[in-house]
Amino acid sequence: MTPKSVVSLENNDEASAAGVEPAVRSVPVPAVGGSVAKRSPERSGPYQELAGALEKFRGQSQLIIMLGTPDPDAISSAMALAFISRQFDIDSTILCFAAVSHHENRALVKRLAVNLVKYSPDFDLSPFACYSIVDSQRGTTPIDSRLSELEVRFLAFVDHHREDPTPPPAMFVDVRPHVACTASIFCEYLHAAFPKGLSPSDPDQVHLATALMHGIRSDTGRFLLATQLEYEASAYLAPCVDMQVIELIERRVLSPSMLDMFENALVNRRIHDNFIFSDVGFVRGADRDAIPQVAELLLAREGTDTVLVFGIVDEKTIDGSLRTRSETINPDEFLKGVLGVSPESGQYYGGGNIRDRGGFQIPLGFFSLHEDKNQVYVMARQVIEKSFLEYIGKTATKPKKPGGAAAA
Ligand SMILES: [Mn+2]
Known part of the structure; x- marks a missing residue:
């Protein structure tokens, strides 16, 4: 040679x-x-x-x-x-x-x-x-x-x-x-x-x-x-x-637990114009990765360009995923804007790329000790949804100018 x-x-x-x-x-x-x-x-x-x-x-x-x-x-x-x-x-x-x-x-x-x-x-x-x-x-x-x-x-x-x-x-x-x-x-x-x-x-x-x-x-x-x-x-x-x-x-395989999560996400979905906001309930750590998959599935809905889905993982953290096709939403800016910075660690709860996806994790901390898990869940949902709606300028109580990234 x-x-x-x-x-x-x-x-x-x-x-x-x-x-x-x-x-x-x-x-x-x-x-x-x-x-x-x-x-x-x-x-x-x-x-x-x-x-x-x-x-x-x-x-x-x-x-x-x-x-x-x-x-x-x-x-x-x-x-x-x-x-x-x-x-x-x-x-x-x-x-x-x-x-x-x-x-x-x-x-x-x-x-x-x-x-x-x-x-x-x-x-x-x-x-x-x-x-x-x-x-x-x-x-x-x-x-x-x-x-x-x-x-x-x-x-x-x-x-x-x-x-x-x-x-x-x-x-x-x-x-x-x-x-x-x-x-x-x-x-x-x-x-x-x-x-x-x-x-x-x-x-x-x-x-x-x-x-x-x-x-x-x-x-x-x-x-x-x-x-x-x-x-x-x-x-x-x-x-x-x-x-x-x-x-x-x-090959796409949907595990039974993922189908359950998808079912929850469909039942719990709230549609705000081209946004879908939803949650999948309590999730085992092993199924955490299904949260973005559920978000992707919901993104297929006609007329929707942005989806935010979260679940409570192992009763310890709120894990969420954002998927978007929007021309104007920058997932990194968006999640940092919606959820802000953790006062304990000084780090953002979430972030993403500039194009189509992002994720976040919020520790439940002290509240994970609460006996009534459903109450914790309802509380988590309210807080996240409120920040989300405020950020996109949808809150009924306190109308706010939409931020740059949310002008979708
Ligand atoms: Mn890589």
């Missing part, structure tokens, strides 16, 4: 835009399917920089951390980082802090045999030399103090959410707010590491490609929101993707 130099990979400008330092020069290019690719020595980019950081931990163990509920983008990004790290003899453990609850995500984990470890206080951190965070806006973890105590180094932080003014203190940081998902950033690394593509004859690589494709499909609304990078990533993955598995994973 003639060694070929790699001709221009994608997004050279991304690297310079991110202010990435000149990368380490001679990076070992791992072999896939027996083929070794040579790259031109002057090639540098995010992957080369990541490879340089990984090289420092050769032969050691890495913790790959997912914050929040694991979604397909986070799961596949973690798998990709584990796969790339393996080329440097780095053994990875994928750690999450919340259970995988959405049907699609459980199917993904099961079908593709992804090994996710759920954190518990007795989880032993001592075997790990380094940790990385993927697909999260936050650069801090719930176990930061334990990690620093054991001198576990912060290796990589890769994400596509908003860029923080102060980047997380990782050795390698790649944040690209203009791309639709983290999975496609990892595809760019894979493309740099394996220019000839992943191997369709290796089940592990088929699993990885399939997970990444599902991650991209899921974070882009089946490509509606895809950028050039997502299309390039998909072209790269395509020969290795098991579409049958994707079809199986993406």
Whole structure:
């Protein structure tokens, strides 16, 4: 096989835009399917920089951390980082802090045999030399103090959410707010590491490609929101993707508890012009992810462009979801405006993206001790609905000018 130099990979400008330092020069290019690719020595980019950081931990163990509920983008990004790290003899453990609850995500984990470890206080951190965070806006973890105590180094932080003014203190940081998902950033690394593509004859690589494709499909609304990078990533993955598995994973399944929640939401819905406001009753933590699904279903009603649905989860918190098609509503501004800031933590109860979705969580705190749960429920509903109606200028008692975002 003639060694070929790699001709221009994608997004050279991304690297310079991110202010990435000149990368380490001679990076070992791992072999896939027996083929070794040579790259031109002057090639540098995010992957080369990541490879340089990984090289420092050769032969050691890495913790790959997912914050929040694991979604397909986070799961596949973690798998990709584990796969790339393996080329440097780095053994990875994928750690999450919340259970995988959405049907699609459980199917993904099961079908593709992804090994996710759920954190518990007795989880032993001592075997790990380094940790990385993927697909999260936050650069801090719930176990930061334990990690620093054991001198576990912060290796990589890769994400596509908003860029923080102060980047997380990782050795390698790649944040690209203009791309639709983290999975496609990892595809760019894979493309740099394996220019000839992943191997369709290796089940592990088929699993990885399939997970990444599902991650991209899921974070882009089946490509509606895809950028050039997502299309390039998909072209790269395509020969290795098991579409049958994707079809199986993406098959819509409504669990009995979700049907109950949907029934509650239909019965409880209040329609205010193009808004629907509703609630699903008491919900188990395991069913929390059905709240946004219910909101999406209600959004299908003709004449509706914005839906807000909430439920009381595990009798401890009020969890809610906003979905909108409105041209004028910015979910992030809207939820921050409606619910405001928690006086205890000083943080907003909710937030979202600027386009179509958001969520919130309000602790019931002291009131969760109340014996009459229904009374707590009625109270929660009244308070949320009142703030909501006030914000959109619908309150009968105190008419208010609609705020900028609510002028729908
Ligand atoms: Mn994502």
